[in-house]
Amino acid sequence: MKILEANAGALTNYEVVDFLRSKGAANDSTRVLAQVSPSEYKVYDYLVQTAACNQTREHINEFVDKCKIYGLAKAEVLNIINIRPTSIIDIYTIIEEGETRFGDETRFGEVSKELAELVEKTLPPPPTDPESEAGINEGKEETENEEHNVETKGEEQTKEGNDDGKEETVVGQLMDTS
Amino acid sequence: MFYLSRIEHTFRVPPSLLNLPIEEAIKGELEKLFLDKVIADLGLCVSVYDIKSIEGGFIFPSDGAATYTVVFRLIMFRPFVGEIIAAKVKESNATGLRLSIGFFDDIYIPAHLFPKPSSFKPDPNKKDKGTWEWEYDEEPYIIDGIDEIKYRVHNVSYPPIPIEQPKEAKPFAPMVITGSIDEDGLGPVSWWVDAEETKES
Structure with a gap:
């Protein structure tokens, strides 16, 4: 070597x-x-x-x-x-x-x-406190998916995010990937 | 903290990998050789970053495999002296603290690099374990092992591989980080959160 x-x-x-x-x-x-x-x-x-x-x-x-x-x-x-x-x-x-x-x-x-x-x-x-950590982790998993089909499913993901009450993280992540 | 290192290495690719594309076969072999290993003075190998060139493929007489010379880059974990890293407590005894960052846990804070005056309070229930306390303004600050601890890298050493090891010795550590928490802002994170609040109020 x-x-x-x-x-x-x-x-x-x-x-x-x-x-x-x-x-x-x-x-x-x-x-x-x-x-x-x-x-x-x-x-x-x-x-x-x-x-x-x-x-x-x-x-x-x-x-x-x-x-x-x-x-x-x-x-x-x-x-x-x-x-x-x-x-x-x-x-x-x-x-x-x-x-x-x-x-x-x-x-x-x-x-x-x-x-x-x-x-x-x-x-x-x-991610510091356990609560927000869970939220961010979920948000992140969604981002992983988004990376593959960001154009088609981007909006749907946001809607799902809203339903889950994790609007902030998901929107943040969306902006990151765009 | 993490660095890229460019390395050239000549090695044998066994014929069982002939069905794979050459890059994949070589990457697999490199991962087998280097991943999670310490290279002296380079640090701990985290991952194979990329392969720059593959040359050779020569089959030596009486050898049933091709030998390649490959230039590649590795991601190395190599803290620099003076760097601040946050870690969790793994062990706390009279000689000092042992910290862990998950993938690497040969980080030691020796007693003389604690803020002064610090003292060790042995735990009567557990053999040679205990907690460290730093006394400041006549108030004890305890290192309880819940918080993350910020330390400054004091030294990184790569001890040579021992030829003979005594039976009850600790497992050999190829890379040892010595850290210091004897400075403002270092030590358990909570110490300084409180300090900041009192200053502001």
Whole structure:
């Protein structure tokens, strides 16, 4: 074995989830049929509990564009996307030596606050409490279906979503796939 | 957290796979070889991302199989030093905490990387298990194992494979992450949710 390039690019958690989903990983009973190995499922099961679960490529691109002005290191941006910190103190821990980089402590505090707000605005929240988690999971399964027949059945799915009282998640997911 | 690594490897594709298209046969063999394995300094292999090139197919004398040289990319789990990761408590004893992120659970927080002053309270019912407490403003903050714990990656090591292992030793771990929670914002998530609220109010 020869290692040609140890680091051929970093992936966000979202990209790994997306890759596993494209291989057929999902949270329903079809998982035994999919071409996904048990070890890959372990990774998938961990990642769907994180913030990566509801992210899309658009969310991430938007966030990366918007935080360019702060001149953060790539690793820091990646870490922010993966963890999705929404409080100032979480941002503080991720950004190294912020006080010297942004001048002084007050300026760093402002930057952290702006970043926390930006994260809240651009990146979707992870499934936290069990209730909403169930809703999102169901919504997601519907999305998996939609991916195959999004044009024809898109509207029907929304209607079903309304009946189930999960309007928000389903509509959100629809926008994601479109 | 996750990286792509480009690797070249020469290996034998057994003739039992001749009925499959070559890409599929090779992908299957690669998955068998690398999936869920740790490559020293590269990390834990999560998945085969893509195959860049397949060359060769040479059959060596007195060998009944074709040997291919394949260039491919793997998705590796390799945390970088300084990264913040959230994990769940797996074990808590006098030497520190052991955390798990589902697919990987050789994450250790040693006692000297706890916020100071921290102390260990042994549980009389369970042998050498217990809980850790951090004392701040004369109030104890307990690591109870319910919350997720955020830690900073302090070090990632790839211990060499032991030649001889004592009988009662722990199973060999090819990749070990050492984490630190000695910083503001790290440790159980609930510690800082409360802190934020009191600050705002």
